[in-house]
Amino acid sequence: MVCESWKEKLDTYLDGELSESEMRTFDAHVRSCPSCSADALARTQMKRAVQIAGKRFTPSPDFRKRVQQSVAPKPRRSFKFGWALAAAFVVILVIGLPALNYLRTQSARNHVFSEIADLHVTTLASSSPVDVVSTDRHTVKPWFQGRIPFAFNLPELQSSEFTLLGGSMTYLDQTPGAHLIYDVRKHHISVFIFPEAAMRARLDENSVSPKRLPFNLETWSQGGLRYFVVGDANAADIDSLARLFKSQ
Amino acid sequence: MWMRGESLQSGSFEELAMPLFDQLYNFAHWLTQNRDESEDLVQETYAKALKGFSSFQLGTNFRAWMYRILRNTFLTSRSGLRVTSTVPLDSDEHGLELAVENETPETILMSRFDSHQVQTAIENLPLHYREILLLCEVEEMSYHEIAETLSIPIGTVMSRLSRARKTLRAALRPQFQQKTN
Numbered sequence: 001m002v003c004e005s006w007k008e009k010l011d012t013y014l015d016g017e018l019s020e021s022e023m024r025t026f027d028a029h030v031r032s033c034p035s036c037s038a039d040a041l042a043r044t045q046m047k048r049a050v051q052i053a054g055k056r057f058t059p060s061p062d063f064r065k066r067v068q069q070s071v072a073p074k075p076r077r078s079f080k081f082g083w084a085l086a087a088a089f090v091v092i093l094v095i096g097l098p099a100l101n102y103l104r105t106q107s108a109r110n111h112v113f114s115e116i117a118d119l120h121v122t123t124l125a126s127s128s129p130v131d132v133v134s135t136d137r138h139t140v141k142p143w144f145q146g147r148i149p150f151a152f153n154l155p156e157l158q159s160s161e162f163t164l165l166g167g168s169m170t171y172l173d174q175t176p177g178a179h180l181i182y183d184v185r186k187h188h189i190s191v192f193i194f195p196e197a198a199m200r201a202r203l204d205e206n207s208v209s210p211k212r213l214p215f216n217l218e219t220w221s222q223g224g225l226r227y228f229v230v231g232d233a234n235a236a237d238i239d240s241l242a243r244l245f246k247s248q
Numbered sequence: 249m250w251m252r253g254e255s256l257q258s259g260s261f262e263e264l265a266m267p268l269f270d271q272l273y274n275f276a277h278w279l280t281q282n283r284d285e286s287e288d289l290v291q292e293t294y295a296k297a298l299k300g301f302s303s304f305q306l307g308t309n310f311r312a313w314m315y316r317i318l319r320n321t322f323l324t325s326r327s328g329l330r331v332t333s334t335v336p337l338d339s340d341e342h343g344l345e346l347a348v349e350n351e352t353p354e355t356i357l358m359s360r361f362d363s364h365q366v367q368t369a370i371e372n373l374p375l376h377y378r379e380i381l382l383l384c385e386v387e388e389m390s391y392h393e394i395a396e397t398l399s400i401p402i403g404t405v406m407s408r409l410s411r412a413r414k415t416l417r418a419a420l421r422p423q424f425q426q427k428t429n
Contacts, residue, residue, distance in 0.1 A: 011410055015384065017391050046417065047385050053366035054386035057277035063287055064269055070291070071262050071298050 003029075003036050010036065014043055112172070112202045116228045117215050119170055120190040123179060130166030130181055140167045140180065148176045152193050152225055155244035161185065162241055173198070182241060189231035189241055199226040218242045261301045264310050265294060271387060272318055278382055279322045281371065289325065293318040312389070312396040319379065319397065331375050369419040377412035384409055 006029055012018055013026045030037050123129045132143040137154035145151070147169050157164060163183040170179040170192065177194035203219070203226065216238040217230040222245075229242045272293065276286040297304075297317050304313055322328040370378055383389045383397060391405045398405070 011413060012406060015391070015409075017406075043413075046413070049363075049366050050370065050381060050385040050416070051388075053363045053370060054278070054382050055274060056367055057274045057283075057286070059270060059273040059287070059290070063273075063290075067269065067291055067294050068262070068266060071265060071294055073262065 003033055006033070006036050007039060010039060010043060014040060014047065109203055112199070113217060113219075115172060116190075116192055116217065116219075116230055119172070119179065119192065120215065120230045123168065123170070123181070123190065124188055129168070131168040133166040135164050135166075137164055140164060143167065144169070144178050148178055150193075150195050150225060152178060153248040154180070155248055157182075157244070160240065160244060161237075162189075162244070173202070175199070184233055184237050184241070187231055187233035187237065189229060189233050189238065191241065191245065192228040192230070194226045194228075196221050196224050196226045220246065222246060261298055265297060265314060268311060268314055272314060275315065275379075275382060275387070276318060276322070278370070278378060279319070279375070280325075280327055282327070285325075285327055289318065289322055292321050296321060309393055309396055311387075312393045315383070315387075315397040316399065365420065369416055372419060373412065373415060376408065377415055380405065380408050381412045381416065 006026070009018065009022075009026070013023065013030075016023075018026060030040050132140050134140050134143075137157070141152070141154050144167065154164070161184050165181040165183055165188070167178060167180045170177050172192070172194055175194055175198035177192055180191040180193075182189045182191065199221075203221075215230050215232055216235045217228065218238050219226065219228045220242070221227070227242070227245055229238050229245070231238060269290075273286060273290050276289040276293070277283065280286045280289055293314065297314055300317075304310065370381065373381065380394060380398065383394050389397065391402050391409075394405045394409075395402045400408075
């Protein structure tokens, strides 16, 4: 058998696992030996055939995704993350709580305004909307003395379009107050007066009229009293009446 | 000095291991010869490797480490145990010497065998020949890597590989002769 000693190492040579000097010697021999070069070619082709045939199985994309997810690093609570969490907590305390408080206050305000609107409607719907029937403020105002725990002034209406129809006692959150009814061009307007101290838990001095009521409503605080002017008259009339009260 | 795996940045395992996914799956399928079993084998390999990543020494061969885990997992699996209980892994070291072939240009025509015939021949190889041939030819591992993967000396790599090739050539020769007759 020719070149047996060479052929023993032929596979190692083709696998590139001989030392550098042995590789060079082998190269030279294979080039000059027809038998070894044919054998080397055959084995190379065999290697190639196995390489092609061996790359046979491919994983499904679903399976790859599943394994990928199982080895993906899980988010860990690092030192930085801890600080971020603490910072977020502080932000919640600083911004979130006042915001929550604001929303709660806002909700309480809307509730008060709704109650005022309800008082206005139910009073007008009753058979006797006023307990003291008079267009004279000097009659109406004294009627409240001893009935409510505060005093108030009523505006002079002579040069205005408003007419005082009368007044009655009313209650808001168990706080007694005055309910006055005015007329302007056949529209009835209610004016409610309560002690500001009783309203403070639900309204502050900056409370303004709400925008989502079926009535026009104006409110303000003056001289320790909280005023509400409400009615289906236009906003300008409501505002005019409010101004008359404010000018007292 | 070795760097321990745990000192690597988070995500290193995924970055090192996922590029090997396709080839590990292919190798697993050749070992198990079953799609479901190969999926289980690969999944278990990745889980074990991830768990043991802190013990992996950076600077050593990660690919060989992954293949070793996969192979050991297979050998201890039900189908792995079934195979090894019938054919001892070191049979090549004590087996009969195959007749020395006089490789002639006829073998050049090996390339004319279609892939399917070569695949069938690889499938029919004993496990220890099949795996070493695939590691060498398909994975293009060096003898050193193969030795590391299979936990055998380099001398054994060379002798086993030589026998695997001879067995494969012998398996393909009758078909070749049929074709030429």
